[in-house]
Amino acid sequence: MERYYQQEIECASREQILAWQNERLVRQVQNVWDNVPYYRKKMEEKGLTPKDVRGVEDLYKLPFLTKDDLREAYPYGLMARPLKDCVRIQSTSGTTGKRVVAFYTQHDIDLWDDCCARAIVAAGGTNEDVCHVCYGYGLFTGGPGLNGGSHKVGCLTLPMSSGNTDRQLQFMVDLESTILCCTPSYAAYLAESAIERGLRDKIKLKAGIFGAEAWSEEMRQDIQNKLGIKAYDIYGLTELSGPGVSFECSEQTGMHINEDHFIAEIIDPNTGEVLPEGSKGELVFTSITKEAFPLLRYRTRDICVLSRKPCSCGRTHVKMSKPMGRSDDMLIIKGVNVFPSQIETVLLAQGYAANYQILVDRVNNSDTLEVQVEMTPEMFSDQLSQVAEREKQLVNALKAMLGIYAKVRLVAPKSIQRSEGKAVRVIDKRKI
Ligand code: DLL
Secondary structure (H helix, E strand, C coil): CCCCCCHHHHCCCHHHHHHHHHHHHHHHHHHHHHHCHHHHHHHHHCCCCHHHCCCHHHHHHCCCECHHHHHHCCCCCCCCCCHHHEEEEEECCCCCCCCCEEEEEHHHHHHHHHHHHHHHHHCCCCCCCEEEECCCCCCCCHHHHHHHHHHHHCCEEEECCCCCHHHHHHHHHHCCCCEEEECHHHHHHHHHHHHHCCCHHHCCCCEEEEECCCCCHHHHHHHHHHHCCEEEEEEEEHHHCEEEEEEECCCCCCEEECCCCEEEEEECCCCCCECCCCCEEEEEEEECCCCCCCCCCEEEEEEEEEECCCCCCCCCCCEECCCCCECCCCEEECCEEECHHHHHHHHHHCCCCCCEEEEEEEECCEEEEEEEEECCHHHHCCCHHHHHHHHHHHHHHHHHHHCCCCEEEEECCCCCCCCCCCCCCEEEHHHC
16 A cells, blocks of 8 residues: 655654745745735835845744735736746635635646645545545635545545535445545535435445534534544635645644645734734734745634644644634624634534524614524424423523523524535624
């Protein structure tokens, strides 16, 4: 059995990683100065030239880049290579404004595939595996990213894309898929559907690589139990290539960031100040190996914590916690900060599945919060008084977690629409 594993890179010493980062950062700063007028202008506005950045210790001097910059420079304004050198674009869904378009040279694609291959290997994947990819293909990075990684590892790759759950399950059984790649919400739906169709024992999955949206530890346990697999988290964003910026190993205690390609910082989202290791704040990335679309100090809006505690898997790259929500996902209800992930944690801890919706509205100048969650089939035959009692218990548990009252409505099993990609959990009518 051959193993694709970049041990010399993933287990390199801190000094070696820093040496790579210093050299590549200096080169990248010169690259954007020479080739991207948008960057040169931003640096000039701060009185900087490439000489001011001699290594990672000078990173803090550089200006931040935000999604607004990407929109302003849309579509070609941040490219560092001529179009003739680019072979691909990928894009975000663009639900909140102009799309973000990212460009790739063939070299960029090769490195991206490597990052995704590392994630598959960390989940136990080898060339003996059948890797079932049901992230969406097309402009979304999930399908193409894991597909490329799976090829590098040498897995038999099933490019399923999302949707058509019956076909997914049939291939999973017939071709004996061993690794499943999709969003955690779709994994939960596939698990539920497999159990309903009596296929659970015919499925040979051993691992899942789930990401692209926030999911709680409770949801991980639920998916692991239902599918009999180990579920690994994977993180990334279109702007930086896609999935594989970081990924979990067998320890399942955070995701190793591919530090030979990305330098991570945690900043205070309000002041922009760089925070020490272990602090909670906004994740900022600098891509040091990208050719076509390099981003320096890109603010992700994802809130998390970095840790350099030694990991039992032997990898030395820094770990990021699960994002605790995006700063722009955070709801402010009656002046209180509420993250959807907190609500999910309460629901799963109380024995519900992750089929829920959060409705926010404003009535008589006051915010209202309603959580609709599906009953399990067993609860559905309960007496009305038992349902009322369950709702009361949930109201209390949510109050304890959030500090505010949330109306709870238990709804019939299967009445909330399932998601095949990123789940839409929140409907904020205040914004409509
Ligand atoms: O979601 C890339 C991806 C595809 C990651 C497949 C993992 C697997 P975007 O559509 O640009 O790219 O969305 C990026 O999704 O800033 C996070 O807020 C969120 N996100 C991605 N992975 C995770 C994760 C892809 N594991 C945005 N946990 C990011 C929580 C995640 N949030």
